[in-house]
Amino acid sequence: MMNTRINIILIALLAIAMPSFGQAKLPKLMVVPSDVWCNEHHCMDTVDIMGIKEMIPNYKKALQENRDLMAVISKINTLMAERGFPLQDLSQTIKSIERINQENSVMRTKTSGAGLAESPVDRLRRTARADIILEVDWGVNVNGPKRSITYNLRGLDAYSNKQVAGAEGTGAPSFSAEVPVLIEEAVQDHMDSFTSLLRQHFDDLLAKGREVVIELQIPDNGQELDFETEYDGKELGELITEWMANNTVEHRFNKSDATENYLLFDQVRIPLYHTNGMAMDAEGFARELRKYLKGAPRNISTKVVNRGLGRCLLIVGEK
Known part of the structure; x- marks a missing residue:
């Protein structure tokens, strides 16, 4: 009888504790095309940041001019959401930025007149408040009627810009003509290990x-x-x-x-x-x-x- 009561108490405690485990904070993610992809699709701008010319990806142009990009981002968003990761949508974040006034562009120090050094990409990340940027790059391989995807998916810490997770490879040839479907087929087998690395990194951030x-x-x-x-x-x-x-x-x-x-x-x-x-x-x-x-x-x-x-x-x- 005593053992039965102990077991009942333990089961009750586990039932109470289990929801709290599921409520642990996970990193917020945002999926963006890689600089290489943007450059190949002519979606880079030259900007002057404190007198230095830099090439910056134009995500708005990329989304407007490439239908596959929006679909690929949506597919990766879905795959990550299925694994419990909260996401910030790139297109909605860009719209939010456009509604923000231009305070930073006119702000100066009172004495020396120094301006603020913040690139458009920095502003994007600040508005999104994402912990990790998922940078995706892909190319389509054609072999007769079949097509396959060669992809590279990197998880970058939005604050340190260090890579914390990665997955790459080529999917199996398929008769499918839809790039998002090919992406899903190619990355599916690597998503669990990829998200495991993201969790490990976020656990490290929580601790250290x-x-x-x-x-x-x-x-x-x-x-x-x-x-x-x-x-x-x-x-x-x-x-x-x-x-x-x-x-x-x-x-x-x-x-x-x-x-x-x-x-x-x-x-x-x-x-x-x-x-x-x-x-x-x-x-x-x-x-x-x-x-x-x-x-x-x-x-x-x-x-x-x-x-x-x-x-x-x-x-x-x-x-």
Whole structure:
């Protein structure tokens, strides 16, 4: 009788616990065509970012001019949704961006007039708030009446741009003429291992934090302040390093460059979410550092310059 009661209690506890396992947060994904695919289909734009010419994929043009792209993205969205991954739709995200005003394009620092360095791709990722970008590239092989797909699917961390999962190969020849069907047939066997790698990466983020880069720079404006200026017997650079140690996940960060006018922290592990549940990015973390620098006895004005989801610059000493 005692064993029966214990078993009943254990079954009841498992019944309560099982839903909570299913409610664990999974990374949000967004599927985009690769740069190679966009270039081959003449969907690249040349943009000037802080005086540097860069080739940027034009996703809006790609979606408007290639019917197969929309269908392929929809098919991969479906395959990922079947495995429980939340998705951000590329076309809807682009429409959201078009409704956003052009604040960043006209924003300048009050003193030096510096602009914000954010590419259209950075803006897309910021609006989507996706944790992982699924970059897809494919080509159609024709052999008589049969066709097959050679594909490459990469999972990229939207903050660090590091590849965290991948699948590639060529599907079996088929009489089907529909590219989305060929894509599904080609990638189906690899999707479980692919999503397993995505889960492993997100588990690592939950445990060790998101990886970003934080830069701090003294402007050339004649001020006496630099990172060797002392407050209560400690140099400013030392105080900032201590703040990093106290506010990163498991004190994980690397100070890869340090001069009297410049500090570079990379591999900075920040929490995935603010206390209110909103996703945290490099800018959100930098603003916390800004509050610290503004506090007494430092009383230092700073300007936060957004450089994308995973990188942010603080101009120290002016706003």
